[in-house]
Amino acid sequence: MRRYAPRVVALGYLTGILLAPLAMVFWRTFDHGVSPFWHALTNGETLHAFQVTLLLTVIAVPLNTVFGVVVGLAIVRHRFPGKGLLNAFIDLPLALSPVVVGLALFLLYGRTGWFGSWLTRHGVQMLFAWPAMALATIFVSVPFVAREVIPTLRELGDEQEQAAVTLGASAWQTFRRITLPSIRWAVVYGVVLTTARCLGEFGAVAIVSGRIVGRTETATLRVQDAYENFDSTGAYTVGLVLAAIAVVVLVVMTLTKPKEQTA
């Protein structure tokens, strides 16, 4: 009996914390059948909210992927002053509440803010528009690729890279043919986590977007908006789609990841 105890505790915990709420969302979405769900999903505001979320994700994920790999290489393969600080800063978005990030962006880019006043004079609208929302999304999703890549690079060591160099490969060829293929699963995993974080972002974007329905409203903001307006089916529908995307992504990742890398 004793050897089953950890499994029972783990499964029980996950059921209570994760599965039950998910099941609840699923059940409530289809409370009144499929047709209200479909209606809520194809609603113009909902579709627009998903488009906004998609746009922000498409901007933030590639940028943070490149940044994560570059920073990972810098931290693991090079020595430079301020390296420890940089390493610590990467985790800042994990430690900092997104609301604080939103507030900071608000102060920077608001009409009287440091950058805001200059940008306003030059006709650039940051706040209550996609640029500030993209910045907020990028900020909160910075750590994931770097945090996946750094330990993998450390474990990999630099002997293969040195071997490539002695065989005549340039720095770029070495990166492209040796380093990148060796860390690809870490990058994929980081991209998945980054994407998930972008899709789920709420706090920072909530502050800088102004939450203008049909314009700057993201999927997560749509959930709250619908809920507050007693459109529970609408809220559950968007919630369910977000949850479904997350589950699909995790399943695909688990299936494609090579066995020895599952840990």
Added chain:
Amino acid sequence: MSIEIRNVTKRFGEHTAVDGVSLLVESGSLTALLGPSGSGKSTLLRLVAGLETPDAGEIVLSGELATSLAPQQRNVGFVFQHYAAFKHMTVHDNVAFGLKIRKRPKAEIAARVEELLTLVGLQAYGRRYPAQLSGGQRQRMALARALAPEPKVLLLDEPFGALDARVRAELRDWLRRLHDEVHVTTVFVTHDQEEAMEVADRVAVLNEGRLEQVGSPLELYDTPSSEFVMRFVGDAHRLADRLVRPHDIALAREPYGSSVEVEVERIRVLGADARVDLVDGEGERLVARIPREELEQLGLERGEIVWAAPAAERVFAG
């Protein structure tokens, strides 16, 4: 394709890894860099490859100054202790890497890879991945990979260090035969004096970043230039204030000349030789290696007292 190391110094922070070393490696030779760990031998090899930059001194490869050349431009083959196999590539692609980088025609690459895989006895393994090979096979793959672009010099950093004793001995013989076949100027690093003496034409002994002595294995063994070399390239024992090789200790039943009284602690017969463990009056232990016949003539027994003296020749005054 000679290598000339001119007064090279390399520091890592406070630590001086290589301290003013000058060494000439002649074209076509097989040279060992021998020394204990931390003697700077690996650093010296990496300096030649361009994987490290010297703080002072020059590296000359086949008459051309190479000190400021990037490793890519030096055309050296480098073999690492832990193989540095490209894990995501097949054996074939590993060996082909240097040729693909040089954009050689496909047919030429295929032929050259085939030739090298045959040379290292891996012709049947081209489609496998490094993880599917044994340690010895991986190291042979690494060697084929390093040789593929026809390097001017081949550098091996403790190439057999990660292998078990039997495979190590096999690969040692194999490297020697390979060198006789391929004739590429080869330098390998080792901390194992037996390995250096067995495989190399010339051995450079390093200690604490300095070059102690360069010479043929026989020269180092017979005429070591310092106590360090004497102790490092073979067994050496202190007898009557001199350092002596175990074969250079003569035993007698009666005192003579400068002989010292010693007690026989243990006798082991190893084929044609016998190993006699001795202890002198001050409790210092030493070993004599004498022919079996001599042991039988002396009729030595454990616990007996005999007289030991350094045989006249081949003695290093320490």
